[in-house]
Amino acid sequence: MELDQQPSRETVLDTLTRELTPYLGQTMAQAAVETHRQKLGIDGPHITPGQLDALLAKLGAGLVIFVGRERTEVIVRQARSAVNSLPVYS
Amino acid sequence: MTRRPWTDWTLLAPMTVVGLFFVGRVLWPQAGLFGAIGEVASLRIAGVVKLAFLVTGGLIAIRNAARLGRGNLARPGWVLLGAGLLASAAGQAVLCGYQLSPRGAAPFPSPADVFFMLGYPLFIAALVGFLKAYAAAGYPLGSLGQRLLLGGLVSSVGLALAVVVLHPVVLKPGVPPLARFLNIAYPVMDVVLLVPVVLLLRATLPLRGGEVWKVWAALLAGFGCMWAGDVLFACFDALNIQSVDPLTHAMYVLSYGSLALGVVRQQRLFTS
Numbered sequence: 001m002e003l004d005q006q007p008s009r010e011t012v013l014d015t016l017t018r019e020l021t022p023y024l025g026q027t028m029a030q031a032a033v034e035t036h037r038q039k040l041g042i043d044g045p046h047i048t049p050g051q052l053d054a055l056l057a058k059l060g061a062g063l064v065i066f067v068g069r070e071r072t073e074v075i076v077r078q079a080r081s082a083v084n085s086l087p088v089y090s
Numbered sequence: 091m092t093r094r095p096w097t098d099w100t101l102l103a104p105m106t107v108v109g110l111f112f113v114g115r116v117l118w119p120q121a122g123l124f125g126a127i128g129e130v131a132s133l134r135i136a137g138v139v140k141l142a143f144l145v146t147g148g149l150i151a152i153r154n155a156a157r158l159g160r161g162n163l164a165r166p167g168w169v170l171l172g173a174g175l176l177a178s179a180a181g182q183a184v185l186c187g188y189q190l191s192p193r194g195a196a197p198f199p200s201p202a203d204v205f206f207m208l209g210y211p212l213f214i215a216a217l218v219g220f221l222k223a224y225a226a227a228g229y230p231l232g233s234l235g236q237r238l239l240l241g242g243l244v245s246s247v248g249l250a251l252a253v254v255v256l257h258p259v260v261l262k263p264g265v266p267p268l269a270r271f272l273n274i275a276y277p278v279m280d281v282v283l284l285v286p287v288v289l290l291l292r293a294t295l296p297l298r299g300g301e302v303w304k305v306w307a308a309l310l311a312g313f314g315c316m317w318a319g320d321v322l323f324a325c326f327d328a329l330n331i332q333s334v335d336p337l338t339h340a341m342y343v344l345s346y347g348s349l350a351l352g353v354v355r356q357q358r359l360f361t362s
Contacts, residue, residue, distance in 0.1 A: 007263035017300050023359075028229075035228070065164040065227045066302045067359050 006046040007086040013047075015086060019079040020059065029073060030051060032062055056080060097354050101143070105347035108139050112340035116333060125343040129193035137186045138341045140346050144182055147350035148175035154356050163226050167219035168356075171309075174212030175349060181205030199268045207272075213313070217286035224293055231293045244288045248281035255321055273324045280317040285312045301362070305355045312348030315341045347358075 005016075013033050020029035033088040042051050056076050064072045094102075111132070115124045127135075151172030158165045181202040188196035196202065225231050232240070259265075259273045291310050297303035319341030325331045326338055 021300065023302055024299050025186045025303055028296040029299065030230075030298065031230070031296060062227050062229065063157075065162060065223050066160065069159050073358050 001024065007083075008064070009042065009045055009047050011086060012052070012083050015082050016055070016059065016079055019075065019082050020063070023075065032059060036062075053085060095202075095358065097358060098351060101146075101347050101351045101354060104139055104142075105344055105351075107344045109340045109347075110334040112136070112343070115336040130189075130338075132140055133189050133195065133339070134186075136343055137189045140342055141179060141182045141186050141351040144179035146177050146334060147346065148172050149178050150350075150357050151175055153351045154353065154360070157261060157360050161262055163223035164220060165214045167223060168215035170219055171353070172213050174209045174216055175214055175353075177205050178209040178346070181209070185304070188315060193279050203272055207275065207279070210283060214279075214283050214286060217283070217290055217313075219254075221286055221289055222295065229293060230296070231243065231289065233269075235335060237289060241285045241289060244285050245281060248284050251321075252274035252281055253278045259324055261350045276320040277324055280320050282315060301359055305352050305359065308348045308352030310344050311349075312352060315345035319345055 017029045017033050020032065023029075024032060032057075036055055040051065040054050040058065042055065047055070053065070056079060059079070060072050060076045063075060067075070111127075114121070115132070118124055125270065149172070151168050155165045155168035158168065171301065181204070184202035185196045188194075188200065204236060211345060231237060255277060256274055256327065259270070261271075265273075286309055294303060294306040294310070297306065319338055322334045322338040322341060326335050333357070
């Protein structure tokens with residue numbers, strides 16, 4: 001997939017926030033996604049697959065203390081799947 | 091609208107029924123059911139309900155810790171919370187032994203107080219363990235200065251309230267030394283417990299709306315009701331204010347029920 005065909009950074013971040021909200025609530029989900037985005041230096045218009053992996057790993061590490069490893073893996077898998085199924089922007 | 095899971099109702103229903111019964115007993119002591127069920131019978135029912143909540147909460151909390159797996163930062167907190175609930179369950183079992191006997195009422199102090207007192211350091215260590223875990227995982231707990239300020243404020247207000255409550259307890263003549271010590275120790279331990287409770291409340295408030303918040307709302311409400319129950323008990327026992335006794339039972343039922351509810355909700359988080 002060409003980089004300019006990928007969903008925008010904001011769309012991906014919103015999708016990740018939406019996937020975490022049932023567990024962390026909207027405020028904490030937004031804060032967690034934004035904090036890790038900043039820490040990882042994800043500033044471009046799009047999020048690369050590598051950046052998505054790193055972001056999901058960070059979010060998973062925060063989630064695991066609340067829901068355990070098995071459940072975290074399911075949530076992270078669902079979040080990745082939700083991002084991958086986003087409509088492609090051109 | 092989301093439906094409340096049936097596991098919540100298995101705890102909420104007895105909490106509501108028994109809690110309302112004791113509140114009704116304060117407001118209308120002679121009316122209908124409140125007058126018909128004698129004091130000994132109501133003590134027995136409340137005692138068994140409290141014991142069931144504590145045993146359920148303790149065992150499931152230990153199971154929650156096991157499900158989190160080795161190396162999970164929150165695991166020690168769940169182990170200690172489970173141990174605290176089981177220590178309190180042992181104390182409640184001793185009280186039930188007295189209450190279910192022909193005598194019908196437990197003395198104060200009794201061997202049960204050894205277990206209840208043991209529960210406090212375990213609860214405090216559990217809550218501190220959760221705070222450390224959430225800080226290490228990167229969740230915002232506020233700066234060290236903010237935490238010290240909040241902790242200082244809570245302990246100051248708590249101690250001021252404790253002094254107001256304990257002042258007549260300390261001065262009352264003819265109280266056996268052990269009873270006097272325990273009537274002071276329980277509220278003081280509550281004040282110490284209240285500090286991590288408030289810090290955790292601040293830390294977990296941003297989780298509102300999520301499943302994790304439901305766990306913490308129940309657990310922290312449980313500790314709040316425990317504090318209220320201990321203050322009421324000090325008034326009842328040391329100051330001989332008989333009218334608050336049913337409220338004391340209501341608070342402990344709500345406390346242990348809420349703690350068990352939080353633990354059960356955490357268990358559901360692993361599978362839902």
